[in-house]
Amino acid sequence: xxxxxxxxxxxxxxxxxxxxxxxxxxxxxxxxxxxxxxxxxxxxxxxxxxxxxxxxxxxxxxxxxxxxxxxxxxxxxxxxxxxxxxxxxxxxxxxxxxxxxxxxxxxxxxxxxxxxxxxxxxxxxxxxxxxxxxxxxxxxxxxxxxxxxxxxxxxxxxxxxxxxxxxxxxxxxxxxxxxxxxxxxxxxxxxxxxxxxxxxxxxxxxxxxxxxxxxxxxxxxxxxxxxxxxxxxxxxxxxxxxxxxxxxxxxxxxxxxxxxxxxxxxxxxxxxxxxxxxxxxxxxxxxxxxxxxxxxxxxxxxxxxxxxxxxxxxxxxxxxxxxxx
Amino acid sequence: xxxxxxxxxxxxxxxxxxxxxxxxxxxxxxxxxxxxxxxxxxxxxxxxxxxxxxxxxxxxxxxxxxxxxxxxxxxxxxxxxxxxxxxxxxxxxxxxxxxxxxxxxxxxxxxxxxxxxxxxxxxxxxxxxxxxxxxxxxxxxxxxxxxxxxxxxxxxxxxxxxxxxxxxxxxxxxxxxxxxxxxxxxxxxxxxxxxxxxxxxxxxxxxxxxxxxxxxxxxxxxxxxxxxxxxxxxxxxxxxxxxxxxx
Numbered sequence: 001x002x003x004x005x006x007x008x009x010x011x012x013x014x015x016x017x018x019x020x021x022x023x024x025x026x027x028x029x030x031x032x033x034x035x036x037x038x039x040x041x042x043x044x045x046x047x048x049x050x051x052x053x054x055x056x057x058x059x060x061x062x063x064x065x066x067x068x069x070x071x072x073x074x075x076x077x078x079x080x081x082x083x084x085x086x087x088x089x090x091x092x093x094x095x096x097x098x099x100x101x102x103x104x105x106x107x108x109x110x111x112x113x114x115x116x117x118x119x120x121x122x123x124x125x126x127x128x129x130x131x132x133x134x135x136x137x138x139x140x141x142x143x144x145x146x147x148x149x150x151x152x153x154x155x156x157x158x159x160x161x162x163x164x165x166x167x168x169x170x171x172x173x174x175x176x177x178x179x180x181x182x183x184x185x186x187x188x189x190x191x192x193x194x195x196x197x198x199x200x201x202x203x204x205x206x207x208x209x210x211x212x213x214x215x216x217x218x219x220x221x222x223x224x225x226x227x228x229x230x231x232x233x234x235x236x237x238x239x240x241x242x243x244x245x246x247x248x249x250x251x252x253x254x255x256x257x258x259x260x261x262x263x264x265x266x267x268x269x270x271x272x273x274x275x276x277x278x279x280x281x282x283x284x285x286x287x288x289x290x291x292x293x294x295x296x297x298x299x300x301x302x303x304x305x306x307x308x309x310x311x312x313x314x315x316x317x318x319x320x321x322x323x324x325x
Numbered sequence: 326x327x328x329x330x331x332x333x334x335x336x337x338x339x340x341x342x343x344x345x346x347x348x349x350x351x352x353x354x355x356x357x358x359x360x361x362x363x364x365x366x367x368x369x370x371x372x373x374x375x376x377x378x379x380x381x382x383x384x385x386x387x388x389x390x391x392x393x394x395x396x397x398x399x400x401x402x403x404x405x406x407x408x409x410x411x412x413x414x415x416x417x418x419x420x421x422x423x424x425x426x427x428x429x430x431x432x433x434x435x436x437x438x439x440x441x442x443x444x445x446x447x448x449x450x451x452x453x454x455x456x457x458x459x460x461x462x463x464x465x466x467x468x469x470x471x472x473x474x475x476x477x478x479x480x481x482x483x484x485x486x487x488x489x490x491x492x493x494x495x496x497x498x499x500x501x502x503x504x505x506x507x508x509x510x511x512x513x514x515x516x517x518x519x520x521x522x523x524x525x526x527x528x529x530x531x532x533x534x535x536x537x538x539x540x541x542x543x544x545x546x547x548x549x550x551x552x553x554x555x556x557x558x559x560x561x562x563x564x565x566x567x568x569x570x571x572x
Contacts, residue, residue: 078412078413202432203431203432204431206426206429206431207431209415209423210423210426212413212415213409213410213413213415213420213423214406214409214410216370216375216404216406217410219374219375219395220373220374220375220398220399220402220403220404221399221423221424221426221427221479222395222396222398222399222400222426222427223395223426224394224395224396225395262414266414267413267414267415268415268419
């Protein structure tokens with residue numbers, strides 16, 4: 001006899017459902033916008049091929065990267081409040097972008113992105129150096145260092161903005177995050193990183209489950225704890241750094257999507273991670289499409305949409321789960 | 326099966342146990358006893374490869390624990406912690422199923438054989454009816470039995486059990502000790518506090534005190550009034566295979 005509920009994958013259909021919804025969202029997003037394009041003319045339309053489509057693909061890749069990383073972080077740190085930015089990737093990237101803007105690179109998307117990426121990676125590297133004792137990573141030191149450095153770097157960014165008030169708007173807009181300048185170049189950079197990074201996390205999903213039981217238990221059940229942690233943090237950090245440097249800091253997605261998936265299909269990361277991948281892509285694409293169509297031709301910051309849509313949904317799921325006890 | 330060679334254990338500069346050398350035969354069912362904080366858990370953690378000794382060597386089944394990778398180690402030794410973490414969302418069944426991890430490949434689901442092994446382990450420990458409960462929904466004694474079920478499902482030749490019966494009622498204490506004493510060929514190190522339970526079930530004993538091993542040998546010869554006084558500071562008399570405390 002096999003037990004029925006909670007163990008026998010009650011939501012095996014969820015990835016399929018999310019995939020169907022993602023395809024539908026791609027279709028909607030392709031057709032929606034200030035310029036109306038007939039479905040038959042899509043592939044011959046320059047606006048679609050060079051503006052809308054790369055934007056759609058970038059949003060999908062960034063949503064997937066943030067959600068998969070969030071799911072991994074929440075298990076590695078055994079902390080439900082961790083999001084992909086907790087190790088300082090976002091503040092590092094913001095500082096890099098702000099410096100680039102102040103230094104006169106404000107019209108070079110490429111320059112800002114490169115500065116953000118380098119600065120993000122340097123920040124995380126610094127945090128690792130602080131938190132590593134020998135070859136062991138102390139996760140709570142890692143978290144605290146991340147939080148502390150995030151505050152410090154944000155303060156430096158604020159400082160830069162006050163000193164360069166003419167560039168303030170540009171810096172603020174960058175840190176709010178947007179896909180409005182996404183290009184095929186972003187896709188080309190993101191695609192390999194997100195594919196490889198997501199594969200690593202999915203490959204290690206069972207180890208993530210065991211890490212949730214504590215690192216001693218994980219070790220005694222056959223997990224090379226330090227190696228697995230390092231590999232996971234490397235994969236997720238690269239994904240998040242590339243995502244942030246291509247579109248700025250978009251909050252909430254990486255925190256909320258894994259939680260929503262967990263609330264629907266249980267704690268098993270073998271389900272949570274793939275569902276977060278598709279669900280994060282779907283959520284980000286919907287939010288971005290809403291951000292550019294709700295008040296067209298004006299564009300809303302996508303980060304505010306993710307929070308306004310995501311928070312009530314999350315609270316509803318928490319409420320629904322509470323009732324099932 | 327387990328061989329400790331001039332083992333010194335501690336944390337940083339604080340030495341807890343020094344210069345321990347002893348060997349346990351395959352199939353030993355051995356109690357580890359001593360006062361609070363004397364280093365029983367430290368010894369188990371070290372044999373389980375969860376911490377490095379300050380000096381000396383641990384051999385389990387002929388392998389040096391310090392150089393063994395996590396996976397072969399997990400196929401060799403099961404370890405039940407004294408204070409398992411319970412603040413996670415998995416059910417008791419899923420928790421026991423994790424005991425099969427050392428035999429599974431990544432990206433591979435559990436086989437029917439794994440499910441059967443888990444069911445048997447849960448039935449043996451009387452936890453099958455708890456299979457759908459989350460770990461924070463069950464009592465301390467039930468939790469200990471779930472953890473023991475996971476160690477049994479791990480099917481290792483060596484088991485290290487850190488106070489696995491401390492929260493159990495009398496009936497379950499006897500049930501679990503019967504179960505552990507009844508398995509053939511497993512080498513079991515078990516931390517106990519109940520001297521009479523050790524006397525009744527465990528053929529051999531390691532008595533820890535004063536920073537080292539005070540006694541290693543047959544339990545009935547080791548639990549003398551002198552040794553009890555020396556290790557626990559309590560006077561006792563032993564009559565008819567039963568220890569009576571004169572306190």
